Amino acid sequence: MSVGIIMLVHTAFDRAEQVARHWAASGCPIVIHADKSVPMKTYNAFVKALSDLPDVRFSKRHRCEWGTWGLVAATQSAAQIMLDEFRDVRHVYLASGSCLPLRPVQELIDYLADRPQTDFIESATTADVPWTIGGLDHERFTLRFPFSWRKNRFLFDRYVALQRRLGLKRRIPNGIVPHMGSQWWCLTRQTLSAILSDPDRPEYDRYFRHVWIPDESYFQTLARQYSLQIESRSLTLSKFDYQGKPHIFYDDHLQLLRRSDCFVARKIWPFANRLYDAFLTDGAAAMKRTEPNPGKIDRIFAKAVERRTRGRPGLYMQSRFPVEGRENGLTCARYSVFEGFGDLFENFDSWLARATGARVHGHLFAPDRAEFSDGQTVMNGALSDSAKLRDYNPRAFFASLIWNTRGERQCFQMGPRDHIKTIEWDIAKDPNAQISVITGAWAVPLFKSNQNFGDIRQEAARLQQIESKHLEVLRSPWAKARIRIWTMAEFIEAPMEPLQTIIDEIGQQNMRGLSEVPKMADLSGFGQFLQNLKNQGMHPYLMGDFPVAHGPHEPQQNKPKPYLVQ
Amino acid sequence: MEWLRHAGIAYRLRWKRRRLLFRAWRKRHQLRPVADRTGTIAPETILGAVTVRNEMMRLPYFLEHHRKLGVGHFLIVDNASDDGTAAYLADQPDVSLWSTTHSYKLSRFGMDWLTWLQICHAHGHWCLTLDADEIFIYPYHDTRPLRALTEWLDANDRPSFGALMLDMYPKGRLQDHPYRPGDNPFGALCWFDAGNYMIQKKPDLHNLWIQGGPRARRFFADRPRRAPTMGKMPLVKWNRRFAYVSSTHSLLPRRLNRVYCEEGGERLSGILLHTKFLNVVIEKSAEEKTRREHFENSDLYEAYYDSLIANPDLWCEGSTRFTSWRQLEAMGLMSRGEWV
Secondary structure, eight states: OEEEEEEEESSOHHHHHHHHHHHHHTTOOEEEEEOTTSOHHHHHHHHHHTTTOTTEEEOOOOOOOTTSTHHHHHHHHHHHHHHHHOTTEEEEEEEETTOEEOSOHHHHHHHHHTOTTEEEOOOEEGGGOOOOSSSOSTHHHHSOOOSOTTTOHHHHHHHHHHHHHHTOOOOOGGGOOOEEOOSOOEEEHHHHHHHHTOTTHHHHHHHHTTSSSGGGTHHHHHHHHHOSEEEOSOSEEOOBOTTSOBOOBOGGGHHHHHHHOOSEEOOBOTTOHHHHHHHHOTTSSOOOOOOOOGGGGHHHHHHHHHHHHTOOTTOOBTTBOOOTTOSSSSSSSOEEEEESHHHHBTTHHHHHHHHHOOEEEEETTOSSBOOOGGGOSEEGGGEEOBHHHHHHSHHHHHHHHHHHTTTSOEEEEEOTTSOOTTTHHHHHTOTTEEEEEEETTTHHHHHHSOOOHHHHHHHHHHHHHHHHHHHHHHHSTTOOSEEEEEEHHHHHHSOHHHHHHHHHHHOSSOOSOOSOOOOBOOOTTHHHHHHHHHHTTOOOOTTOOOOSSOSTTOOOOSOOOTTOOO | OHHHHHHHHHHHHHHHHHHHHHHHHHGGGGOEEEEOOGGGOOTTOOEEEEEESSOTTTHHHHHHHHHHHTOOEEEEEEESOOSSHHHHHHHOTTEEEEEEOSOTTTTTTTHHHHHHHHHHHTTTSEEEEEETTEEEEOTTTTTSOHHHHHHHHHHTTOOEEEEEEEEOBOSSBGGGSOOOTTSOGGGTOOEEOOSOOEEEEOTTTOOEEEEOHHHHHHHSTTOGGGSOBOEEEEEEEOOTTOEESSTTTOEESGGGGOOSBSSSOOOOOEEEEEOTTSTTHHHHHHHHHHHOOSOTTGGGGHHHHHHHHTOOBOOOTTOEEOOOHHHHHHTTSSOOTTOO
16 A cells, blocks of 8 residues: 655746655655646746656646646646556555655654544535635635636636625535635545545536635535545645645745645745755654644744834834834834823932833933933933934834833823924824823922023913813824823822832832932922912913811821831 | 926936936946856856955955855956055956946946946846945845845745844944954954844835944034945845946836835845954045045035044944844844845
8 A cells, every 4th residue: 555646836846856766765656737828938848857667658638827726636637647547556555746755754654554534634614613714615616717817816806896896706616615724735545546536526516626726625615525535635735825825845945845744735935955965864763643733833834924014113214114003003012101290299200210121211212312320321222212203103103112111111201391292203103101290380490490481481372282182182182102191289188199009000120119208398488389379360271279278288208107017 | 386396306316317328338348357157057047247346355254255255257357456466366266357447436346337337247137236344145145045035025926135234333433443354343343233223114125224324423413314224125136127227226217226125014134244344444545535535515524534534433222233233133124024
């Protein structure tokens, strides 16, 4: 008993010859089908090159265009020759010219000899698998496809649309249930001969001739009629990209292919010398007798699909530049934005860095420069602190900053004194942002400053206007960030609770509760300051309600908090 | 009315492309063949196209690297070199050489000459259009020849392939790093800027306008709009009706500029390692500053040349050391896309 190999070849004849010799060396008879579009001269040379092998036959040539009946017809005629001429063949293995045996052929022969009744053919109903590309699943069996998908895409699509509109449906003969699966199978003589000599075969052939991609459904469907035992998987390792095109294996896949433990792989790049050398000289390879396990390498291919369809979130680069709404995440990691905290607390930055272990920047969008942490002038990725470069493309600046520091939480300050107009929407819409705002805190530096009151009044009016616009953005229905807003009066009433919440959410080290409190600015007289602004006709309302005489709002500095357990 | 505007742009670009092709045709007599070996070009040969001027330092490695990748034949225009470049190139068996003494700037920085050569010899070939200081790499370039890439692009109906130009620089002043022709330039030029690139989409040509890198950081921080463009489209399945618009940054017809994905996914892309900052750059900058052949508005770039002549140190704390293409891929400077 032996295994017969059917080889469908249309290009790279030198490799096909090499592989054919490899099969033949282990005593496998071979029937080769060469595509009709191959020039006669090439074909004859190929036939001649293999003429020294006794058990090689060539079958009638059909034109094999992708997705058409030709491939099935070619397989049928080759299979007929195989069954007729090599009586002791029990399993027939369908392979292509770009298939490469990965394990010693004897292992395949033994493997099949142990399973004499089993047909290895991937075969699933359309309803159960998400394989189909291009939206045609069950319809490939109920519509007609006289136009080539590759060459006449327009007519193909129009004709499908027309049939849908007219409600045309084909009858599926004899109530067979269409199945589909990988084109590359291995069937027993019993099953294959039953398919080929079925009295209804003309009817099936007529039907499948106009099914789309019949090579993935003809044998897959009919095997279900006769097989005693179907193993619904292909012994040939073949991987497809997200558009249904087969992945090609190159020299650097050597280890990957070894790991798969599969018997045969396709498609191999014809110039992958290292692969052909490694796998076709099998003398050294140890007999493994393990089950083929293509699943072991699936992750790599799944990741490629992910990369091609969704990409790496937060990355903007030469070949990934998503339009608005398709970013799949504006940035690549979570980060925290603090507004007003730096004004209200004297040592907020250093305190935050200690409390969270995150990287804490100053005002990234300050007018004169991007205030990177520790006064750096360049950040990871050689990102410059130049305000002009930053403002030239703030979005790119910011996305790069978060991308360059992957793996480390970023925190920074923002406020109405910064250049926030061009970036505030991007940050507000970003689900990765955690934004905490103490409104009106910008007044504290003014209160502390030594400017003429007229200038202070003017500046306060300007900042208040900017911040109230900014708050509109944060409160808009499009804002997707995690946003918390307190008025200043509200916040200093009980500062620890919100701080604790924010820190917990950043959640890096601190499971214990805050051991240290940031130092709040001295606000005695602040109420009076606000009243003075009001008296000048400028009503500061974003701070909330500050009474003129201080008392209840006096900040509780350095008083131990009962709930702060160390 | 939107479609009318689009049709208008498309029509205007069509004529622009024809104008560029006509320009190339008019300039054909400026090229004098020195060594014409184009008869040896086979139908499958991958071509390289370059304009050079005094590049004896860089050419040996440049040719060696791209030969190894699988470029089968180089079409080279020599623009009045006087350092032996012409004689060296004429001796190479896989180089066809033309020479000209006409203006580089008036030839759209060499593009008119190359366009003419591409019309004559590159139709139907994959063609890699480079400068002598660009070293082309792509994912898996160490194990898969260029032919694997072009076949894959063919199979996926991609007629063009994008690459980001990555300025490579040494640590320390530029002139402190001696270089001998033929050496691997990335022994010393092994640092780069990994994450300061700024991208905009050009509304008419649809290409991405990428700026950034050490030159933007050091020389153009005060006028970022003037910073050099880093996005290129060096590898194209050439058709005699195609034309590069400005250097290899953009192409016509504009569909060729779509080398990126806008739906969130990543496409396969490559990198041009830029060896501009070899020690010779200082001498060259001094020469270029007086020749005024390298920029449209040369006056605007005087300060840039002055900074270069001053032998600067481009390295900074945030620089990244180059190790391999996998590193560039992991950092998101190029992508493997769905090529596994």
